[in-house]
Amino acid sequence: QVQLQESGPGLVKPSQTLSLTCTVSGGSISSGSYYWSWIRQPAGKGLEWIGRIYTSGSTNYNPSLKSRVTISVDTSKNQFSLKLSSVTAADTAVYYCARDSGSYLIGAFDIWGQGTMVTVSS
Amino acid sequence: DIQMTQSPSSVSASVGDRVTITCRASQGISSWLAWYQQKPGKAPKLLIYAASSLQSGVPSRFSGSGSGTDFTLTISSLQPEDFATYYCQQANSFPRTFGPGTKVDIK
Numbered sequence: 438q439v440q441l442q443e444s445g446p447g448l449v450k451p452s453q454t455l456s457l458t459c460t461v462s463g464g465s466i467s468s469g470s471y472y473w474s475w476i477r478q479p480a481g482k483g484l485e486w487i488g489r490i491y492t493s494g495s496t497n498y499n500p501s502l503k504s505r506v507t508i509s510v511d512t513s514k515n516q517f518s519l520k521l522s523s524v525t526a527a528d529t530a531v532y533y534c535a536r537d538s539g540s541y542l543i544g545a546f547d548i549w550g551q552g553t554m555v556t557v558s559s
Numbered sequence: 560d561i562q563m564t565q566s567p568s569s570v571s572a573s574v575g576d577r578v579t580i581t582c583r584a585s586q587g588i589s590s591w592l593a594w595y596q597q598k599p600g601k602a603p604k605l606l607i608y609a610a611s612s613l614q615s616g617v618p619s620r621f622s623g624s625g626s627g628t629d630f631t632l633t634i635s636s637l638q639p640e641d642f643a644t645y646y647c648q649q650a651n652s653f654p655r656t657f658g659p660g661t662k663v664d665i666k
Binding site for chain 1: 593595601603605608650653657658
């Protein structure tokens with residue numbers, strides 16, 4: 438079955454760019470009408486949706502982060518990526534990649550990566 | 560943005576208890592609602608989609624109901640593995656938003 442795995446630096450300096458990649462295994466990222474999302478969770482807090490991408494390259498972003506976020510997809514590598522610029526300590530969180538089921542399950546996130554902790558600190 | 564609220568924020572319950580969690584949206588979202596279970600250090604797990612549809616592999620003691628602005632998640636007979644935090648999430652509009660969570664712990 439499809440599995441997701443996040444990868445990237447666990448420590449980023451303030452004002453720099455956070456870069457994460459999600460690798461999709463067990464199936465093609467281009468198969469079906471799914472979207473591919475990033476969601477984050479600060480320690481002890483709730484979940485915040487960052488944005489999503491379709492394999493065509495079409496994106497939707499959270500307006501609260503839109504000016505700093507870029508999500509891209511590389512279908513040849515079965516990966517999608519997150520870049521968040523000008524980070525501050527407020528961006529410290531566990532970052533999850535997740536599959537957005539689209540019309541299949543009415544927009545629910547049905548598959549999640551295990552999450553990766555990113556700390557913003559000098 | 561659509562704001563999601565949940566009540567209670569926490570509940571203490573015993574094995575075998577019936578537990579009900581409420582989620583309210585700040586505007587109507589039809590049935591575009593999902594419920595997730597999250598255990599410490601783990602990713603959320605989808606339980607319910609489309610407000611009342613049980614995700615494959617999820618035990619039938621979990622059920623969801625509601626439409627519009629008011630929704631409920633019910634655990635009919637709480638099991639030891641159900642102690643966790645539960646989140647609702649709307650998929651009616653962007654940005655997708657989650658409720659603040661309800662922690663179910665042992666009484």
